[in-house]
Amino acid sequence: MTADNAAGVDDDLLTEEATRLRLAVGRLHRRIRIDGRESVPPLQLSALSMINLHGPLRLSELARREAVTAPTMSRVLGALDERGFVVRTPDPQDARGVLITLSDKGRAELDTIVRHRTALVARRLSRLAPDQRAAIRAALPAIEHLLDDDEDSPRRG
DSSP states (O other), X not given: OXXXXXXXXXXXXXXXXXXXXXXHHHHHHHHHHHHHOOSSOHHHHHHHHHHHHHOSEEHHHHHHHHTOOHHHHHHHHHHHHHTTOEXXXXXXXXXXXXXXXXXXXXXXXXXXXXXXXXXXXXXXXXXXXXXXXXXXXXXXXXXXXXXXXXXXXXXXO
C-alpha cells in the first residue's frame, strides 16, 4: 500500500468516525430534548446556560456567543425576563449598557432541567453493559477535548 492509498484509507476512516459520532451525538441530544419535555425552548435554555457559565453578560456578547443576531437575542431575553429567569442591571462600565444575570428563579429552573437531563442520560447509561460504559468513560476525555478550541467561540445547535 502506498502512502497515498494509506492516506485515503485514513481519510475514509476519519470520515466514517466523524459521521457516526455526529449522528450519535445529534440523536442522543435530540432524544434528551424530547424526553426532557422542558417548558423552556432550546435557544432560551442555551442562553440561560451561557449566562450561568459566563455571566453577567451584555446582550451583544450573549448574542455573539450564541451565534444569533442582537434582535433575536433581545426577543429571547424578553421571554426570559417575562418569566422572571433573568435580571437586567446597569453596566457599571457603560451607563448605556445593561448586564444580564440569572435570577434565583432562573438558576433554579436551569438546575432542575440539568438534573432531569442528567438523569435521562444516566438511565440510558445504566442499560449498557459494564464494558460499554467503560468504553464511554474512557472516551470522555477525548470527546471533551474536541470542544477545547470552541469554549469561547460562537456555537450553533
